[in-house]
Amino acid sequence: MSSLFVNHININAITNNEFTYDRVKNISDWILNRVDLRPKIAIVCGSGLGGLGERVQDARIFPYEEIPDFPRSTVVGHKGNLIVGKLNEIPVICMQGRFHSYEGYSNALCTLPMKVFKLMGVQTVLLTCAAGGLNQSFKVGDIMLIKDHVAPLLWTLQNPLIGHNDERFGPRFPACNNIYKKNLRDIFRSIAEEKQIELQEGNYAYLGGPNYETVTELKALIQMGGDAVGASTANEALVASYCGMNVLAIALITNKAVIEYDSQDFPCHEEVIQIANQKACVLQELVTELVKFLDF
Ligand SMILES: O=P(O)(O)O[C@@H]1C[C@H](O)[C@@H](CO)O1
Numbered sequence: 001m002s003s004l005f006v007n008h009i010n011i012n013a014i015t016n017n018e019f020t021y022d023r024v025k026n027i028s029d030w031i032l033n034r035v036d037l038r039p040k041i042a043i044v045c046g047s048g049l050g051g052l053g054e055r056v057q058d059a060r061i062f063p064y065e066e067i068p069d070f071p072r073s074t075v076v077g078h079k080g081n082l083i084v085g086k087l088n089e090i091p092v093i094c095m096q097g098r099f100h101s102y103e104g105y106s107n108a109l110c111t112l113p114m115k116v117f118k119l120m121g122v123q124t125v126l127l128t129c130a131a132g133g134l135n136q137s138f139k140v141g142d143i144m145l146i147k148d149h150v151a152p153l154l155w156t157l158q159n160p161l162i163g164h165n166d167e168r169f170g171p172r173f174p175a176c177n178n179i180y181k182k183n184l185r186d187i188f189r190s191i192a193e194e195k196q197i198e199l200q201e202g203n204y205a206y207l208g209g210p211n212y213e214t215v216t217e218l219k220a221l222i223q224m225g226g227d228a229v230g231a232s233t234a235n236e237a238l239v240a241s242y243c244g245m246n247v248l249a250i251a252l253i254t255n256k257a258v259i260e261y262d263s264q265d266f267p268c269h270e271e272v273i274q275i276a277n278q279k280a281c282v283l284q285e286l287v288t289e290l291v292k293f294l295d296f
Pocket residue numbers: 045046047048075098100128129130131209230231232233268269272
């Protein structure tokens with residue numbers, strides 16, 4: 001999408017400048033012109049969790065490659081479809097697959113869909129992801145409601161808000177102490193309670209990947225307050241919140257972080273997908289119920 005070096009300055013950090021309001025509006029209008037529904041809820045399906053998209057009824061499916069200026073999904077377990085339809089009778093727009101910075105995309109590009117959702121009139125963004133469990137009390141297969149994040153990558157020039165700020169998206173200096181809305185977490189928790197599904201709650205640590213973390217990095221993330229670690233979600237939550245949308249985010253714990261040196265246990269993407277596939281229906285059930293409460 002861009003040449004990366006201008007006068008020896010890496011413009012990866014300022015690719016935000018490429019996604020002007022008009023360009024994002026063009027994408028948003030392209031979608032709106034092809035559907036009758038006007039969803040107020042957007043759902044992003046994480047690794048292995050794309051099955052949620054299959055629950056969407058009366059679906060219009062747009063492969064990412066058909067959407068102007070949209071990136072492509074390149075990761076196994078991310079189908080690469082944008083779906084507009086109804087989940088539990090509620091209009092939704094659903095991303096079957098997301099973009100990660102390790103795919104070579106700037107964080108501005110990874111989070112472009114959030115700006116598109118904003119201009120489409122979406123009010124609530126529901127993010128799902130696969131993550132490694134840092135909290136030693138978590139088990140593989142647990143569902144963790146994300147309360148907050150710690151994102152060292154966003155302290156660098158990889159922050160997607162760097163560059164020209166268009167106030168029509170959000171403020172130059174957004175507050176970030178309340179990204180993951182408590183009222184939405186409360187609703188999600190009560191749905192889980194009613195269905196007798198055990199829920200964890202904690203902080204998501206975001207790193208860029210693609211490698212899984214070293215033992216020392218994992219220990220540092222635990223010290224920083226992380227309960228789960230992954231390679232997405234926090235960047236999207238940041239931009240969605242900056243755009244004034246409500247954010248709810250859920251991580252499926254697909255592996256336990258290996259925090260012993262010299263262990264012969266290793267995380268791998270195949271295991272992540274396998275566990276996500278096994279547990280997907282529980283998460284899908286919760287999300288399907290949840291949307292009924294979010295359509296305000
Ligand atoms: O898209 P998500 O965050 O669910 O994907 C996670 C993080 C990495 O992309 C991948 C590692 O297996 O799963």
